[in-house]
Amino acid sequence: MKTKLFSIFLVLGLVVTLSCTKYPPASDRLLEDLAVITQYDTKANFSSYKTYSIASTIKKITDKDTTDMSGATVTAVLNEIAANMNARGYTQVVPPAKADLGLTVVYFQNTYVYTYYYNWWGYYYPYYPYYPYYPVYYSSYTAGMAVIEMQDLKNYDQTNERLATRWTAFIRGLLTGTHTTSDITASIDQAFIQTPQIVTTVK
Amino acid sequence: MKKLIIIVIMAVTLPCILQAQEKASLGYTPHSYYTFSWNTAFPLGDFHNWVSQPSPAGFDIGGRYLLMKGVTVGFNISWQRVSKIYDAQTYTIPDKGIAITAENYRFTWMVPFQVVIGYHFIPDKLVSPYVSLGIGGDYMEHHLLIQEYDIYEDRWDFSLTPEVGALVKFGNYSNWGALVAFNYKWTTNQIEFYNNNTKDLQMLNLRIGFTYIVR
Numbered sequence: 390m391k392t393k394l395f396s397i398f399l400v401l402g403l404v405v406t407l408s409c410t411k412y413p414p415a416s417d418r419l420l421e422d423l424a425v426i427t428q429y430d431t432k433a434n435f436s437s438y439k440t441y442s443i444a445s446t447i448k449k450i451t452d453k454d455t456t457d458m459s460g461a462t463v464t465a466v467l468n469e470i471a472a473n474m475n476a477r478g479y480t481q482v483v484p485p486a487k488a489d490l491g492l493t494v495v496y497f498q499n500t501y502v503y504t505y506y507y508n509w510w511g512y513y514y515p516y517y518p519y520y521p522y523y524p525v526y527y528s529s530y531t532a533g534m535a536v537i538e539m540q541d542l543k544n545y546d547q548t549n550e551r552l553a554t555r556w557t558a559f560i561r562g563l564l565t566g567t568h569t570t571s572d573i574t575a576s577i578d579q580a581f582i583q584t585p586q587i588v589t590t591v592k
Numbered sequence: 593m594k595k596l597i598i599i600v601i602m603a604v605t606l607p608c609i610l611q612a613q614e615k616a617s618l619g620y621t622p623h624s625y626y627t628f629s630w631n632t633a634f635p636l637g638d639f640h641n642w643v644s645q646p647s648p649a650g651f652d653i654g655g656r657y658l659l660m661k662g663v664t665v666g667f668n669i670s671w672q673r674v675s676k677i678y679d680a681q682t683y684t685i686p687d688k689g690i691a692i693t694a695e696n697y698r699f700t701w702m703v704p705f706q707v708v709i710g711y712h713f714i715p716d717k718l719v720s721p722y723v724s725l726g727i728g729g730d731y732m733e734h735h736l737l738i739q740e741y742d743i744y745e746d747r748w749d750f751s752l753t754p755e756v757g758a759l760v761k762f763g764n765y766s767n768w769g770a771l772v773a774f775n776y777k778w779t780t781n782q783i784e785f786y787n788n789n790t791k792d793l794q795m796l797n798l799r800i801g802f803t804y805i806v807r
Contacts, residue, residue: 422694422695422738422739423694424692424693424694424695424738424739425691425692425693425694426690426691426692426693426694427690427691427692428688428689428690428691429689430689431687431688431689561739562739579680579693583682583684583691583693584691586689
């Protein structure tokens with residue numbers, strides 16, 4: 390009887406203990422959480438840039454196709470980026486006027502992407518900041534992700550036809566239907582907040 | 593006068609005789625005992641910075657063997673987990689220019705194993721308080737979960753655990769009893785995640801459980 394009592398107590402203890410370890414699975418967390426990941430070029434001097442331009446559209450890239458996004462959310466996203474750049478002292482210019490920095494936004498959805506946070510920095514194949522592309526460092530991912538990229542147009546390497554990326558922001562967990570426009574704009578603000586290096590001293 | 597002397601002698605000696613009989617008849621000194629207890633851990637110091645809330649998710653199995661005059665030697669093997677969800681915290685990797693802001697779930701689970709020496713002040717009594725010192729090590733895994741990523745590191749350490757507690761027999765001759773103990777644990781374990789660098793992890797533990805006593 391006592392042995393049984395001890396065994397029951399042991400099993401109950403294990404059950405209670407293991408029940409305390411529950412945590413939502415990764416799929417649920419992806420639906421609920423937004424993660425803001427940024428990386429800036431530690432060698433860049435952001436105060437050397439004065440102007441920027443921003444792409445007028447946002448490309449949505451899925452497994453099947455690439456489309457242009459439009460609507461209030463797109464406008465809110467682009468306006469929020471511009472507001473943050475202005476607040477850091479940069480001046481927005483509109484093509485064909487030349488800008489020092491070019492900003493683009495791309496949404497990815499319904500694919501599996503592996504993001505490499507380390508050792509992925511480098512130069513891209515030439516592209517104009519209004520032209521979306523598949524970066525080579527992501528192969529796949531599940532939930533939606535917005536990628537904001539800041540290209541150095543001022544120091545365009547014409548010989549090798551290369552543009553340097555000075556800053557990238559990933560907002561992961563989007564496009565799941567659970568986030569509002571204000572969640573997205575708040576994440577954009579956070580991307581700038583956690584990169585105080587982006588500032589120019591000359592307006 | 594003679595009667596008075598007899599009464600005084602009886603008054604002095606009778607309680608001693610009764611006490612001697614009581615000592616001879618009540619309780620026993622264990623040969624050894626085994627414990628199973630639930631643990632609640634209270635992280636301290638740097639460990640508290642990592643996970644700032646107590647956790648009842650733990651248990652402990654131990655054995656003690658009485659050598660002489662209440663001195664014991666034995667072992668403890670445990671399992672413990674502490675965890676907490678943090679909202680929108682920012683981690684930075686300055687030399688790479690990286691910053692990550694996200695809800696994150698932190699937890700550490702550990703398997704302590706120690707040799708324990710102790711001393712029971714009154715091992716034969718119904719309530720037997722003791723002090724002990726555990727010396728050993730831990731295997732710990734520290735996890736940081738952000739979205740679908742599980743970033744973790746595992747470490748072995750050296751640990752010391754002074755403890756005070758008491759065995760409470762369920763009866764003077766019962767082989768079963770309760771255990772209540774409180775200890776402070778110091779380890780050489782550490783956590784190095786981004787800007788969360790901690791060392792010498794410490795915690796308090798409250799143990800409540802059962803004991804099986806061997807005569």
